[in-house]
Amino acid sequence: MTEREAYILFNMMEGIGPVRVRSLVQQLGSAAAIVEASAEELQRGKAIGTELSQSILKQREELDPVEEERAAARIGARLVTFVDDEYPAPLKKIYDPPLALYVQGTLVKADDVAIALIGSRRTTHYGRQVADRLAYQLGKIGYVVVSGLARGIDTAAHEGALKAGGRTLAVLGGALDKLYPTENAALAEAVAGQGAVLSEFPLGREPDRTTFPMRNRIVSGLSLGVVVVEAGFKSGALHTADDALEQGRAVFAVPGRIDSSSSRGAHQLLKNGARLVEDVDDILKEFEFVVPPEKQQAELHLEPRPEVQLDDDEQKIVKALWEGEKNVDELAKDAGLPSYRLSGLLIGLEMKRVIRMLPGRIVELIAGTKGM
Numbered sequence: 001m002t003e004r005e006a007y008i009l010f011n012m013m014e015g016i017g018p019v020r021v022r023s024l025v026q027q028l029g030s031a032a033a034i035v036e037a038s039a040e041e042l043q044r045g046k047a048i049g050t051e052l053s054q055s056i057l058k059q060r061e062e063l064d065p066v067e068e069e070r071a072a073a074r075i076g077a078r079l080v081t082f083v084d085d086e087y088p089a090p091l092k093k094i095y096d097p098p099l100a101l102y103v104q105g106t107l108v109k110a111d112d113v114a115i116a117l118i119g120s121r122r123t124t125h126y127g128r129q130v131a132d133r134l135a136y137q138l139g140k141i142g143y144v145v146v147s148g149l150a151r152g153i154d155t156a157a158h159e160g161a162l163k164a165g166g167r168t169l170a171v172l173g174g175a176l177d178k179l180y181p182t183e184n185a186a187l188a189e190a191v192a193g194q195g196a197v198l199s200e201f202p203l204g205r206e207p208d209r210t211t212f213p214m215r216n217r218i219v220s221g222l223s224l225g226v227v228v229v230e231a232g233f234k235s236g237a238l239h240t241a242d243d244a245l246e247q248g249r250a251v252f253a254v255p256g257r258i259d260s261s262s263s264r265g266a267h268q269l270l271k272n273g274a275r276l277v278e279d280v281d282d283i284l285k286e287f288e289f290v291v292p293p294e295k296q297q298a299e300l301h302l303e304p305r306p307e308v309q310l311d312d313d314e315q316k317i318v319k320a321l322w323e324g325e326k327n328v329d330e331l332a333k334d335a336g337l338p339s340y341r342l343s344g345l346l347i348g349l350e351m352k353r354v355i356r357m358l359p360g361r362i363v364e365l366i367a368g369t370k371g372m
Contacts, residue, residue, distance in 0.1 A: 119153025127230030139166020174207030
């Protein structure tokens with residue numbers, strides 16, 4: 001078995017992660033040597049006990065890294081291991097770098113200059129607008145925007161970078177063939193065409209409460225710094241900020257309304273010393289050595305994106321969605337419009353890319369909407 005196949009194999013195994021594999025590589029000389037080792041040889045180090053050594057022996061007989069690569073190819077993906085040249089250099093420097101990455105799209109050297117934009121899934125229109133604008137500006141300058149393809153802030157961040165023609169990386173909290181949320185399938189395809197969609201999870205792994213915290217360390221590990229745009233006290237974005245601090249990355253936070261629960265997490269980060277972000281300059285100042293000042297200055301004179309023209313009833317719908325997504329019945333009540341009138345307006349607004357329809361008859365305002 002080749003060294004890269006061995007890394008794929010151990011990435012597929014349960015019960016043994018990057019830290020234990022690294023310890024075994026140091027002990028036995030290579031990942032391929034681990035595959036050939038006996039139970040006694042596996043147990044010589046401190047990382048492996050009797051039960052885990054038996055589990056490794058059993059799983060290495062059952063799992064097939066060659067077939068896993070073939071299965072990945074069937075969904076338009078490939079595997080990049082820790083020993084491959086394409087493996088992102090920033091990830092190699094964290095404590096527990098993933099053994100392998102499943103990749104749809106491309107990984108390039110320019111991805112080393114990346115900023116993560118993250119936040120809550122349930123967020124306000126203000127938060128989505130900020131994420132969209134920051135991502136758009138960073139993308140125009142030449143930074144790669146990293147996020148998690150989740151609803152809310154993550155979606156706005158990817159969309160902003162795409163609109164700027166910049167690169168963006170989406171790190172999933174489950175396997176590539178178990179995309180979540182499913183309504184972001186088209187966005188994932190667009191990201192792969194202008195960057196990459198990544199996952200460390202073997203094919204078939206459903207996202208759950210354990211996978212998202214594992215995903216978060218990759219989001220921060222790929223980035224020079226992490227910007228928390230909007231987050232509640234219990235948001236996973238705060239865990240990503242913690243990972244960033246442990247990895248020696250810069251942490252930024254965007255202030256919000258003092259009476260909004262969506263702002264409390266970001267405000268707590270600011271109290272704890274996160275760098276305040278009021279505009280993109282606050283991020284650029286931290287990384288002046290990365291992108292030439294003349295290119296950063298040119299960004300400040302970008303032509304504004306064209307505004308969407310809305311009539312009075314469309315304005316009512318947009319204003320009703322200002323604080324967040326709503327189901328159709330609630331939206332009709334808050335906008336003061338009859339249901340029959342609302343249905344036609346929603347179709348028009350969706351065609352104008354002002355709103356998007358989510359499963360369960362939920363309506364969400366797309367970040368960057370003008371004309372309110």
